[in-house]
Amino acid sequence: MNEEINNYKKELDELIDILVKESASDLHLSADNQPTIRVNGILIPLLKRKTLTKEDTLGFISELLTAKQKEEFLETQEVDFSYNYKKVRFRGNGFFQQGAIGIALRLIPEKIKTLEELSLPSFLEAFAQKKQGFFLVVGPVGQGKTTTLASMLEIINNTRSEHIVTIEDPIEYVFEQKKSMIDQREVKIDTKDFSTALRSVFRQDVDVLMIGEMRGPETISTAVTAAETGHLVLSTLHTNNAAQTIDRIIDSFPEVGQDQIRVQLAASLAGIFSQRLVPRISGGLIPVYELLINNNAVANLIREKRTHEINTVIETSSGEGMVDMNRSLADFVRRGEITIEDAKIHSLNPKMLEQLI
Secondary structure, three states, rough: OHHHHHHHHHHHHHHHHHHHHHOOOOEEEEEEOOOOOOOOOOEEEEEOOOOOOOHHHHHHHHOOOHHHHHHHHHHOOOEEEEEEEEEEEEEEEEEEEEEEEEEEEEEEOOOOOOOOOOOOOOHHHHHHOOEEEEEEEEOOOOHHHHHHHHHHHHHHHHHHOOOEEEEEOOOOOOOOOOOOOEEEEEEEEEEEOHHOOOOOOOOOOOEEEEOOOOOHHHHHHHHHHHHHHHEEEEEEEOOHHHHHHHHHHHOOOOOHHHHHHHHHHHEEEEEEEEEEEEEEOOOOOEEEEEEEEEEEHHHHHOOOOHHHHEEEHHHHHHHHHOHHHHHHHHHHHHOOOOOOHHHHHHHOHHHHHHHHH
């Protein structure tokens, strides 16, 4: 048995070495498939590796999880975890599919890149330098939201003496303390759950709070209250754009509580940054984006249940610093960074995009 485990460890190490060598972002291990990596957004099966069996994926998950995590996983059939190999760190998810185990590992780079290195707009620094408010980075899964937040936190870490607390499931980027004091809490290891950790924040003398993901009305309510009471709160949400994000937040509350959260959100929201990673003509991926800045007009729309008008405000407020996703896509096409075809794929309104190109 020990020899089998050691073999899975050896094989896992080899697969991670391949992932790093090929500059891949993800590794997928699934029964009846060959190990597969994702490079620049494209899945590539490792054709020289054997097709995995149910026993193989069980062997891999046994290597990746602690005994306690494995016990909980076999009971709940879902698990989020982190995994370290040499200097490489991964965010992992284990799941069941057709009675067999599947595993997805996402590489977390050791170095936290700057906004410039990530090709992200410099205006994000202004939000990182705020003393209070609620700022969200949104987009589908795998679009670099956590990486963007890490870069913003590192700006604070490099420039201000603040107490930063992160609540994550699992911890992804590990920060080296510089000017700021940073405490990173992992759900199920350092705290019972997001809600419990958030309730404790008000007793921890926190200046900046980063919540890995908005989960449920209690988490959202506490985060918004923290932003109202003098904290800078950064988080992510799996939504497509700013208007949908606001609707998702409000709709997560029972009807009786929606008016209150509208008022709180209108007062505390700093901005919403929506991003997509699009294939770059010269290779790799480049972020395109939308930015909503909460001004008086936006705050009134939130309070008055007119969030459907927010897209129009973004489109007509470039002079105030707002960025419309279609204009962002069109700009990248004109600069020769991305193709028209890829721009259309990532646009929520391709007909409008055609008019801008």
